[in-house]
Amino acid sequence: MEIVLLGLNHHTAPLPVREQLAFTPEVLLEAIRRLCKLPGIAEGLILSTCNRVEVLAVAPDPDLGVRQITAFLGECHGVSMAGVEPHVYVHTATEAVRHLFRVASSLDSMVVGEPQILGQLKAAYRVAAGQKATGVVLNRLLHKAFAVAKRVRTETRIASSAVSVSFAAIQLARRIFGTLAGKTVLIVGAGEMCELALRHLRSQGVGEVLVTNRTYERAVRLAGEFRGSAIPFEELPQGLRRADIVLTSTGSPNFIVRREQAAEVIRARRHRPMFFIDIAVPRDVDPRINDIENVYLYDLDDLQAVVQDNRQEREKEARRAEEIIAHEAGQFFHWLRSLDVVPLIVALRERAEAIRRRELERALGRMGPLTEAQREVLAALSAGIINKLLHQPITRLKAESGAEQGALYIEAARRLFALDAEEIEQELDEALADLEAPEGGG
Amino acid sequence: MSALTTIVYLAGTALYLLYLALARPGLARAGRAALALGFVLHTALLGLRMLEIGYPPVASLGDSLSLLTWLLVGGYLVVSLKHGTMVLGSFVSPIAAALMVSAWILPRATSPLTPGLHSVWIPIHVWLVLSGEAIFALAFCAGIMYLFQERQLKTKQLGLLARRLPSLELLDRLNWRLLTIGFPLLTFGFIAGMVVAASAWGAFWSWDPKQVWALITWLLYAVQLHSRLTAGWRGRRAAILSIVGFVVLLFTFLGVNLVQTSLHRFV
Numbered sequence: 001m002e003i004v005l006l007g008l009n010h011h012t013a014p015l016p017v018r019e020q021l022a023f024t025p026e027v028l029l030e031a032i033r034r035l036c037k038l039p040g041i042a043e044g045l046i047l048s049t050c051n052r053v054e055v056l057a058v059a060p061d062p063d064l065g066v067r068q069i070t071a072f073l074g075e076c077h078g079v080s081m082a083g084v085e086p087h088v089y090v091h092t093a094t095e096a097v098r099h100l101f102r103v104a105s106s107l108d109s110m111v112v113g114e115p116q117i118l119g120q121l122k123a124a125y126r127v128a129a130g131q132k133a134t135g136v137v138l139n140r141l142l143h144k145a146f147a148v149a150k151r152v153r154t155e156t157r158i159a160s161s162a163v164s165v166s167f168a169a170i171q172l173a174r175r176i177f178g179t180l181a182g183k184t185v186l187i188v189g190a191g192e193m194c195e196l197a198l199r200h201l202r203s204q205g206v207g208e209v210l211v212t213n214r215t216y217e218r219a220v221r222l223a224g225e226f227r228g229s230a231i232p233f234e235e236l237p238q239g240l241r242r243a244d245i246v247l248t249s250t251g252s253p254n255f256i257v258r259r260e261q262a263a264e265v266i267r268a269r270r271h272r273p274m275f276f277i278d279i280a281v282p283r284d285v286d287p288r289i290n291d292i293e294n295v296y297l298y299d300l301d302d303l304q305a306v307v308q309d310n311r312q313e314r315e316k317e318a319r320r321a322e323e324i325i326a327h328e329a330g331q332f333f334h335w336l337r338s339l340d341v342v343p344l345i346v347a348l349r350e351r352a353e354a355i356r357r358r359e360l361e362r363a364l365g366r367m368g369p370l371t372e373a374q375r376e377v378l379a380a381l382s383a384g385i386i387n388k389l390l391h392q393p394i395t396r397l398k399a400e401s402g403a404e405q406g407a408l409y410i411e412a413a414r415r416l417f418a419l420d421a422e423e424i425e426q427e428l429d430e431a432l433a434d435l436e437a438p439e440g441g442g
Numbered sequence: 443m444s445a446l447t448t449i450v451y452l453a454g455t456a457l458y459l460l461y462l463a464l465a466r467p468g469l470a471r472a473g474r475a476a477l478a479l480g481f482v483l484h485t486a487l488l489g490l491r492m493l494e495i496g497y498p499p500v501a502s503l504g505d506s507l508s509l510l511t512w513l514l515v516g517g518y519l520v521v522s523l524k525h526g527t528m529v530l531g532s533f534v535s536p537i538a539a540a541l542m543v544s545a546w547i548l549p550r551a552t553s554p555l556t557p558g559l560h561s562v563w564i565p566i567h568v569w570l571v572l573s574g575e576a577i578f579a580l581a582f583c584a585g586i587m588y589l590f591q592e593r594q595l596k597t598k599q600l601g602l603l604a605r606r607l608p609s610l611e612l613l614d615r616l617n618w619r620l621l622t623i624g625f626p627l628l629t630f631g632f633i634a635g636m637v638v639a640a641s642a643w644g645a646f647w648s649w650d651p652k653q654v655w656a657l658i659t660w661l662l663y664a665v666q667l668h669s670r671l672t673a674g675w676r677g678r679r680a681a682i683l684s685i686v687g688f689v690v691l692l693f694t695f696l697g698v699n700l701v702q703t704s705l706h707r708f709v
């Protein structure tokens with residue numbers, strides 16, 4: 001019983017390749033159904049986002065499982081896997097667990113720390129669970145992954161620092177204004193950069209959006225897209241008075257906001273703070289306005305410096321996150337191994353044998369003097385009962401452990417006979433130590 | 443009891459300072475819990491003290507400082523519950539702890555009050571003025587935090603401290619709220635003081651150094667209130683005025699008696 005994970009992501013595959021293998025929500029249901037019907041797959045889950053396609057599965061035989069999943073992906077999308085395979089990574093056992101935890105905690109994301117991936121993983125899990133494609137192992141694994149992601153988020157600051165220019169601008173704006181809800185934003189220029197920044201600002205729930213541009217039509221178009229209002233370029237001074245956040249990105253060779261102008265505006269605003277974000281090169285806003293009280297100006301270089309700082313901070317936090325993940329993956333793997341059938345059978349036999357011996361002694365004690373032959377008969381009787389009783393369950397466990405619902409049988413047996421997982425793990429540790437000892441010695 | 447309260451406040455301060463250094467929210471929560479526990483103990487302490495001397499404990503320097511600490515901690519707990527700002531505690535708790543330590547060390551034996559001063563107006567005066575002082579101590583902390591945050595944003599050196607500080611807008615709003623609460627308290631406190639003066643010294647106003655400094659303090663806060671309402675002075679200027687105002691207030695409270703002789707005997 002092994003966990004296997006096969007997939008490709010933005011690190012390993014360019015967009016055209018990822019597109020080829022992506023599952024749209026419509027085909028995902030059917031794909032999941034087909035995946036868990038494969039003979040070599042016990043449980044399965046498909047995570048498909050714009051940055052990654054991953055198939056997570058529990059397979060009795062990992063090699064067979066990987067071959068089947070590869071073939072399955074090719075069939076699903078009607079592509080030859082030969083061209084795709086160089087982009088595909090395969091993780092098994094602890095590596096697969098660790099990879100999943102890293103994905104859930106957003107350490108593997110394009111923008112490390114972005115929170116969407118956790119939601120996407122949860123959705124993928126819901127779909128798979130809805131099709132009963134997940135079982136004992138994946139249910140536990142996924143819940144663990146969600147818990148690990150939460151731990152990483154609360155115990156490290158991985159998600160708190162912005163590593164793109166527009167996120168950095170929002171982070172700064174929040175330091176000034178707290179919440180951006182109800183704040184007025186003025187966009188000067190209507191280029192692509194403005195559009196991107198505006199999208200981020202909108203997602204923060206800013207209030208009114210004003211757009212101005214030398215070409216009025218383009219201002220109107222951008223304003224229309226974001227339910228804002230366009231103002232003619234000549235009315236820039238009036239616009240400034242209303243704006244808490246001013247974003248400039250024009251192609252103008254000269255400053256379009258001068259120092260005196262900003263000083264006048266801030267007086268007219270009764271010193272309510274203003275945040276200027278100047279992402280134009282050459283700059284649109286006179287850098288000296290940063291000296292005016294209650295005015296904060298960040299140009300592209302300033303923002304990039306903030307991003308740089310955040311990156312370093314984030315790398316430090318990422319290392320702490322990796323430690324958490326390694327620890328949790330180890331723990332999970334330990335549990336998974338306790339699902340192995342051999343230690344379970346050993347524990348089961350030992351439990352039965354202990355009961356037999358205890359009961360036999362009690363019976364002998366009550367019977368008074370017996371001959372050696374009589375004692376042997378009694379011992380044989382008790383052993384016979386135990387063996388006959390355990391024969392069927394043990395044969396079945398051995399047979400089923402390799403099959404689809406093997407983990408379920410093992411988990412059930414463990415609970416039915418109240419065999420503590422720890423006991424079995426101990427058993428396993430000892431067995432592993434025996435195995436490793438000669439190697440270490442040599 | 444007094445020692446225990448002081449120790450609990452010191453523990454709260456240590457936790458809050460650790461929070462400042464390590465940014466683990468659990469530390470700030472523990473710090474606040476310690477301050478809350480200290481506050482409860484302190485309340486009992488003040489109650490016992492009142493029973494002991496049979497009069498509101500307001501007439502010695504030690505007692506006044508103790509009362510001021512109690513008001514400051516109480517005020518902080520209210521603010522932190524309302525605004526949920528953790529880091530303010532890192533600034534308030536050292537002040538509270540320092541006040542409490544001095545209250546513990548300084549004389550609290552009360553010479554019997556002169557009959558003329560045995561008036562109900564004295565506790566009213568002291569309570570109002572000390573409440574105002576506690577509020578302005580909070581405003582002082584908010585002002586310092588504002589200047590930190592503002593400096594880091596202006597110089598674009600976004601250190602770790604700024605990460606934990608609340609936004610400028612929140613700090614400024616807090617400063618304003620505190621001013622609107624503290625100013626009336628201080629005003630009525632001074633008026634009550636003048637009533638006491640009238641009955642004890644025979645005049646509402648006698649150019650006593652304490653009175654003069656009280657007037658200066660009051661004017662400073664009045665200027666802050668006025669400039670904000672009329673010219674919209676806010677942010678950095680308001681923060682600086684809060685800091686200056688509190689330093690002068692502290693001098694009026696503690697310093698005047700050291701430098702000049704005043705009829706205002708104790709504090």
